[in-house]
Amino acid sequence: MSLGMTRGFFITFEGLDGSGKSTQLRKLADWLKSEHGDRIVITRQPGGTEVGNRIRELLLDSRTQIAPRAELGLMFSDRAQCIAEVIAPALAEGKIVVCDRFTDSTEAYQGGGRELGSDVVLELHKAICGGLQPDLTLLLLPDFARSLERARRRNGRKAGRGPDENRFEREDEAFFRRVFDKFCEIARREPSRVVVIDGDQDIQQIHDRIVEIVKDRLKGHFHPR
Numbered sequence: 001m002s003l004g005m006t007r008g009f010f011i012t013f014e015g016l017d018g019s020g021k022s023t024q025l026r027k028l029a030d031w032l033k034s035e036h037g038d039r040i041v042i043t044r045q046p047g048g049t050e051v052g053n054r055i056r057e058l059l060l061d062s063r064t065q066i067a068p069r070a071e072l073g074l075m076f077s078d079r080a081q082c083i084a085e086v087i088a089p090a091l092a093e094g095k096i097v098v099c100d101r102f103t104d105s106t107e108a109y110q111g112g113g114r115e116l117g118s119d120v121v122l123e124l125h126k127a128i129c130g131g132l133q134p135d136l137t138l139l140l141l142p143d144f145a146r147s148l149e150r151a152r153r154r155n156g157r158k159a160g161r162g163p164d165e166n167r168f169e170r171e172d173e174a175f176f177r178r179v180f181d182k183f184c185e186i187a188r189r190e191p192s193r194v195v196v197i198d199g200d201q202d203i204q205q206i207h208d209r210i211v212e213i214v215k216d217r218l219k220g221h222f223h224p225r
C-alpha cells in the first residue's frame, strides 16, 4: 500500500465473469461484518460511486461502441474516482476495504483481452492510482470452460431483464482465453499479493479457504508478529 495510507487493509477480488467472484465477495463481506462491524467498506469497479455508476452503465451497455483505448481510459477514470471518494479515505481511517475488481482486471481485460498489453496499464496505474496496491488479492480461478459456460448461462437468463450489462460477456472465447491467461501471468508475477483460489470446489469450501487466508493476513497486518 502507498499514498501514505498505512493503517487500513485493502482486499480485492478478481476473476473471469462466471468465476463465482461476486458470491464469494458477498459471503466474505458478511463474515467480515460479523467480526469487524462497521470497520468494513465494500465497493466495486467499475461503479462504487455516483460518477462510477454512470461510467459503468456506459462501459457495460452492449449498445455502446467504445474504442479499446477509450475503454481503458474509462476504467481508470472510474478507478480514480473510487480511490478519491471511497478507498483512500477509508484506508486512512484504518478500515478494511473490499473491492470487487481493481487494476488486475484492467490488465487482464484491456491488456490481455483487448491486446493493449500490460505496460500501458501498469504505467497508467502508477500515474493515476499513485501506485496504490491491494494488500491481498483473491483471484477466483475455476476451470476456464466452466466459467465461460456459467457466464453465458447467466447472460441468457438476464436477457431483457434489468440494465443491459452484457458488453463484455458477449466477447468470444479467444478474448476470455487471453483474459484468463493474463490473470494467471499476474498471479505468477506477484505471488505474495495474489492468492489463487481453486474455483472448482463447492461454495462453502471456497468460502472457508478465503476466510482462513484473510484471517491470517489481517492478523499479520494489524498485529505483526
Ligand code: TMP
Pocket (backbone or CB within 6 Å): 017, 044, 045, 046, 060, 075, 101, 102, 103, 105, 106, 107, 109, 110, 168, 169
Ligand atoms: P463485474 O460484472 O464483475 O462487475 O464486471 C464488469 C465487467 O467489466 C467485467 O466483464 C469485466 C470488465 N472490466 C474490465 O474490462 N476492466 C476493468 O478494469 C474492470 C474493473 C472491469
